[in-house]
Every structure is written in C-alpha cells, then in structure tokens.
Amino acid sequence: MRGLTKMLSRYVGAAIGVGLFLLLLNFSLFIAFGVLCQKSAPETKDRVTLIANGVSRQADGSFAVSDEARRALDERYVWAMQLDEQGNVIWGDRLPEDLPRHYSASDIASFARWYLEDYPVYVWSDGDGLLVLASARSSEWKYAVTTSSFLIQQGIRWVPGVLLLNLLTALLLALLLGWRMYRAAAPLAGGIEQLAEEQPVALPVRGVLGDLSADLNRASQKLRTQRDLLDKRDRTRTEWIAGVSHDIRTPLALVQGSAAQLEEDARLPADARQRAALIRQNSQRMGRLVSDLNLASKLEYEMQPLQKILLRPAALLRTVAAEALNSLPEDAAAQIEVRIPPELGELSIYGDEKLLIRAVENLLRNSLAHNGNTVSIRLSLRRTANACHILVTDNGAGLPADVLARLRTPHQDTLPAHGLGLILVRQIAQAHGGAVLFENLLHGLCVTISLPM
Known part of the structure; x- marks a missing residue:
C-alpha cells in the first residue's frame, strides 16, 4: 500500500507542476507576443506622420507624394484623401467612387477617431487642411473602452485571488x-502483496481495473494449483526416499552383522575373513549413503526440523577428529590434526549438533x-x-573441475548421482543460514563452513 500512496503523491505533484508550468508558459507567450508585435509594427502615429510629411502641395495646386x-501608403492603407478647411476633397489616392467629396464639421468630428463608411481611418492636420488615411475594412478594431478606476482597482485586488x-x-x-x-488500485496492490506471500487472491472484478483484477485472480489460481502439485510431488518423493531408506536398513543390518561374525570367526581362512571385512565395510558405506540420501532429501524440501542448541565448535571438532582417528585401520598413515586458537576455545554458537x-x-x-590413508587433514576454527568459520583442509588431489562447479551452484534442483556427501554439507550449512566455500589449493582442498554468530 505504500506504493499506492507514493503513486498518489507523485500524481498530485505532477498535476500541480503541470498547472504551474502551463500558467508560466502562457504568461511568457503572452509577453513574447506583445513584445514581438510591438517591434514588428511601427507606431501608427509615426506612420501617419511619415505619410503626411511626404504628401506636399505644388505651386500649381496639385499634390506630390514622396x-x-x-x-x-501602399503597404498599410487602401486609400487616402486631403480635405481643405471647408471639408472639400482636394486630393485623393485610390479614393472609392461611393465616398462623398464634401464633409461637414460634424461628419469630420464623427469619423476623425473611428470609422468612415466602415473603413478604419486616421487623420492628420497639416497646413493644407486634414489628411485622412483609411485601412481595409474589418482589418482593425477601433473602439473606445471606458471603465471606472474602481473597477480597475477591484480587478487588481481580485485577479490574484482568482488565480489562486x-x-x-x-x-x-x-x-x-x-x-x-x-481506490481502484488499492485492491490490486493488496492482491499483489497476497500473491507475493503465497496467499490465495480473490479480487472483485469491477471498476476501471477490473480486467487486471480478473487476470490477477487467474494467475493466483494457476500458481496455487501448481504449488499444490509441486508440494504433492515433493512430499511423495521425500516419503518414497524415506520408505526405501527404512526398508534397506534392515537387510543392511543383517548383512553387516553376518559379515562381522564371519570376519571374527578364527576357523575361516584369512582370505575369507578379508572378504567378510570387505562386505562389512561396503555395507556400512551403503548405509551411510542411504542415510545421506534421506537427510539430503529432507533438507532440500525443508522437512528436516533443526534442533538448535548452544554448542562449542572447538569441542565438536575435537570429538569428530577423535572418532575419525579411532575408526582408521591400524596400518593407516593418515593424519588428522585439530588447530584451535586459544581465544576461540570457549566460542559458542547456536546450531544443530548432530547435523554439524x-x-x-x-568432509573427513x-x-x-x-586421497588414501596417507592424507593429512587439518581441522581449524576462525x-x-x-560468522564462525570451520575449515577442513587436506593435502590431497583436490576436486575435479565439474564437481567443483556443481558444488558452487547456488541451487541444486536435483540430487546428484555422485558427491552426495558434499552436497549434504552445503545443505546443512544453508539450513543454518550459512554457506560453504570449496577451494582447490595448490596441493589439496580447503572447505570452509561459515555459520552466523
């Protein structure tokens, strides 16, 4: 809804800005028009004076025009005439035939300032009488406008108020x-917010935005249907993996138990006991893979609740290292070292201890x-x-380029066929709100698990 409020404020501000801009533009155009007209057309008085000075009476009584x-005269007026003191026409230029050739004092007083036979006229008194110049009919507007000073004062007072x-x-x-x-867009904005929060949307399809509301309703219905199908598919997949994992555990346990008994039976030949040990080791490995698959599936679809407690990463690393060393064969030359800075020995974070x-x-x-049983592995804390960073570094061969690229992919849509254990490491870190960085060193691999403090 904040977006609609912002849209309304911008709309109103734009409307005010447009109004002010148009007002200023019209005022500027009016001033420019007046100035242009003032400059482009000479004053009427100057023009009449120029013509009057250029019309002179000769010694024989005729008139000459400069x-x-x-x-x-030709540029501005359609005809001209010169009246003597008695009102007789003594000279004419393009004078219409229907015009009188004699005018009384009252006639002259009537047309001197306004019109003569609908011709706008201008007069000039000289030594020969009266010069009359006429513009074309309907070319000018010549009327006297009379108003009171009270009206002008009131106009000056009221004009700002009217503009306001x-x-x-x-x-x-x-x-x-x-x-x-x-009001029309508010339900639409609310529907978009509900859609973003994965809630069902059912907007009324009326008003100017009714078509958009109907489209949003259809989109919500389609998304809801697709979400239900995806949830059903994910739930079915997770339940299937969990069921298969459960069904495999029982026969695997029987295989491991029988292989362990055969491995410890002193009556069997040495090669038979070695094959039994191999069966036991691979069945244990298969059990870990099944467990990883089940856990990875639950983490991928957020079906594995985290049991977070306050724990010490230093103690966790020491425990894992000790268990890994105890499980190594007696003839193994692998080394597992734990390096914890003294100041981080008591560091505590919240996390799921079993998952970490x-x-x-x-990683171990x-x-x-x-890398075989001759690799050297170092567990450290930073x-x-x-954030708290758990580092697992070895001096082995590192990871192949394709595996490293897959592990650095932000989202893994499908569980991989290989490298499931490393994918599970990334999922566990992400479930804690952290991340994992896989880096190939010059000699070996460094994996950094970053967990928020």
Missing part, C-alpha cells in the same frame, strides 16, 4: 482523480576416501565479525 511616403482559486480547483480535481485511482557433526564427518570421509 517615394518613402508612397511605400508606406484556479490553482486550488486544479489541485482539488487532481486529488479527486488521484483518490479514485487509489554429520557435515564435518562427511571424503578426504580419506579420495572467527570474523558476524
């Missing part, structure tokens, strides 16, 4: 339109299985501002 006056009223009206209309849009032990054990078994 070139400059002729250009001004227009601005407030525009703002009110913008708010009204914005509020209507807000499982992760470190998987991986180093031993792929701390940064917000």
Whole structure:
C-alpha cells in the first residue's frame, strides 16, 4: 500500500507542476507576443506622420507624394484623401467612387477617431487642411473602452485571488482523480502483496481495473494449483526416499552383522575373513549413503526440523577428529590434526549438533576416501565479525573441475548421482543460514563452513 500512496503523491505533484508550468508558459507567450508585435509594427502615429510629411502641395495646386511616403501608403492603407478647411476633397489616392467629396464639421468630428463608411481611418492636420488615411475594412478594431478606476482597482485586488482559486480547483480535481485511482488500485496492490506471500487472491472484478483484477485472480489460481502439485510431488518423493531408506536398513543390518561374525570367526581362512571385512565395510558405506540420501532429501524440501542448541565448535571438532582417528585401520598413515586458537576455545554458537557433526564427518570421509590413508587433514576454527568459520583442509588431489562447479551452484534442483556427501554439507550449512566455500589449493582442498554468530 505504500506504493499506492507514493503513486498518489507523485500524481498530485505532477498535476500541480503541470498547472504551474502551463500558467508560466502562457504568461511568457503572452509577453513574447506583445513584445514581438510591438517591434514588428511601427507606431501608427509615426506612420501617419511619415505619410503626411511626404504628401506636399505644388505651386500649381496639385499634390506630390514622396517615394518613402508612397511605400508606406501602399503597404498599410487602401486609400487616402486631403480635405481643405471647408471639408472639400482636394486630393485623393485610390479614393472609392461611393465616398462623398464634401464633409461637414460634424461628419469630420464623427469619423476623425473611428470609422468612415466602415473603413478604419486616421487623420492628420497639416497646413493644407486634414489628411485622412483609411485601412481595409474589418482589418482593425477601433473602439473606445471606458471603465471606472474602481473597477480597475477591484480587478487588481481580485485577479490574484482568482488565480489562486484556479490553482486550488486544479489541485482539488487532481486529488479527486488521484483518490479514485487509489481506490481502484488499492485492491490490486493488496492482491499483489497476497500473491507475493503465497496467499490465495480473490479480487472483485469491477471498476476501471477490473480486467487486471480478473487476470490477477487467474494467475493466483494457476500458481496455487501448481504449488499444490509441486508440494504433492515433493512430499511423495521425500516419503518414497524415506520408505526405501527404512526398508534397506534392515537387510543392511543383517548383512553387516553376518559379515562381522564371519570376519571374527578364527576357523575361516584369512582370505575369507578379508572378504567378510570387505562386505562389512561396503555395507556400512551403503548405509551411510542411504542415510545421506534421506537427510539430503529432507533438507532440500525443508522437512528436516533443526534442533538448535548452544554448542562449542572447538569441542565438536575435537570429538569428530577423535572418532575419525579411532575408526582408521591400524596400518593407516593418515593424519588428522585439530588447530584451535586459544581465544576461540570457549566460542559458542547456536546450531544443530548432530547435523554439524554429520557435515564435518562427511568432509573427513571424503578426504580419506579420495586421497588414501596417507592424507593429512587439518581441522581449524576462525572467527570474523558476524560468522564462525570451520575449515577442513587436506593435502590431497583436490576436486575435479565439474564437481567443483556443481558444488558452487547456488541451487541444486536435483540430487546428484555422485558427491552426495558434499552436497549434504552445503545443505546443512544453508539450513543454518550459512554457506560453504570449496577451494582447490595448490596441493589439496580447503572447505570452509561459515555459520552466523
């Protein structure tokens, strides 16, 4: 809903800005138009004076027009005439036939400032009488506008108020339109929030945004159907893996028990007892793989609840190292070393102890299985501002490039056919809100499990 409020405020602000911009633009255009007209057209008084000075009476009584006056006369006026003091026309230029050739004092007083036979006229008094210049009909507007000073004063007082009223009206209309849009979009925004939270959406399909609401309802229904199918598939897959794992444990236990009895039977030949030991070791390995598969499946679909307690990583590493050393064959030359800085001996974090032990054990078994019993492994602990880092480093051959690339993939959509133990390490770290970094060294492999403090 915060997005709609932001949209409404921006809409209203934009409407106000557009109104102010248009007001300023129109005012600027009005000023520019007046200035342009003022510059482009010469003053009427100057033009009439120019023509009057260019029309002169000769000694024989005729009139002559200068070139400059002729250009001004032809450019602006359609006809001209000169009246003597008695009102008679003594000279004319393009004078219409229907115009009188004599005018009384009252006629002159009537047209001197306004119109003569619908022609806008301008007059100029000179030594020969009165010069009359006429513009084309309907080319000019010549009327006197009379108003009182009270009206002008009231206009000056009221104009700012009227402009403010227009601005407030525009703002009110913008708010009204914005509020209507807000009311129409509010259910849509709420539906999008519900969709993001994986909740079912059922919006009313009316109003200007009814089509969008209907589309959102259909999208919600499709997503819900797909989610149900995915949940059912994941649940079925996890239950199937758990069932298979459970069914395999019983025969594996029988195989391990029988192989252990045969391995310890002194009456059997040495080669038979070695084959029994091999059967026992591989059945144990198969049991660990089945257990890893079951746990990886539960972690992948978030069906494995974490039993977090306050634990000490230093003690956990020492315990895992001791158990790994005790399980090594007597003739093995592998070395497992634990290096804990003194200041980190009492460091505590919250985590699932069994899962973290499982992760470190998987790393140890991986180093031993792929590098032989002569590998040297070091378990160490490091701390940064917000995380505790468990490092498992060996001097073996490292990981193949394809396996390293797969382990660095952020999301593993399917359980891998190989490297399940390492994938499980990553899943355990992610379940704790942490991460795992796999790095090939110049001689060996370093795996860093980072857990939040």
